Amino acid sequence: MIKILVVSHGEMAKGILNSAQMIIGKFDNVDYLVFNEKMGISELEEEMNKKITNISDEMQYLIFTDILGGSPFNTACRFSFENENVSIIYGMNLPLLMQAIISKEGNSLEELVKNIVESIPESSGLCEI
């Protein structure tokens, strides 16, 4: 099973799941974590510890974070460091997140991540009308 966790500075993580649900309907095994200005880094780590449990070949995690190098990303890296069962995509956006949610069943984490990364260039761009 692949679980998706969305983590952001402020409410983006909560909001983006709300947006996704409006487009693709209800989904399971997707959770979010909001890092706000009142939280310290240790609290963020504690909260993430509660969300990312029992990591194994049968319980893999794909974490979406907002920006490279931000605290949500940095903290998530503690889980994916030398661990093939946790992957992180930074610079998340709605198309990539929805693609991950729709295609996480029946795929290995490795395949899922490969497909998502291939979609990155198309997920955002200038409208040339």
Add this chain to the structure above:
Amino acid sequence: MEIKVFRIDDRLIHGQIVTAWIANAEAKQILVADDSAAKDSFQQTLLKMATPKNIELKIMNLADAKQLLESDETDVKTLLLVRGPKQALQIIDSCKDVTSVNVGNINMKKGKKKILDNCWLDETETNDLMELGKKVELEVRAVPNDHKQNLIELIK
């Protein structure tokens, strides 16, 4: 090197640094002076990943950083980061031209006194900051656009 911003931040390099402080400091280089990061390859990997590609990153223990600060004669604009008040106090005398230290995030919360959302102090940290405050201005701001607040006034 020219220390444009000297910041105390227990997160070292993170979102506020990469988006706001590097630009504010017009920094070409980040110097992380930290004993723990200097001997931990995971932390170093993370710091490297978090640093924008056009910015030079130096990670050194406090003793080496002091030596570099005292001997370096280049004019590279630098953002200097330390993890806490103790480290800032250890290194401040090597930063000849620094008159003001920015206090970013100090917020391990357990048993500490809240000064501001991003600033929680225990007794040792308070004492170190009072000592540091005798040498330089201490201004609390999470990001450059925040209103500067004098930490010593807030502690009193």
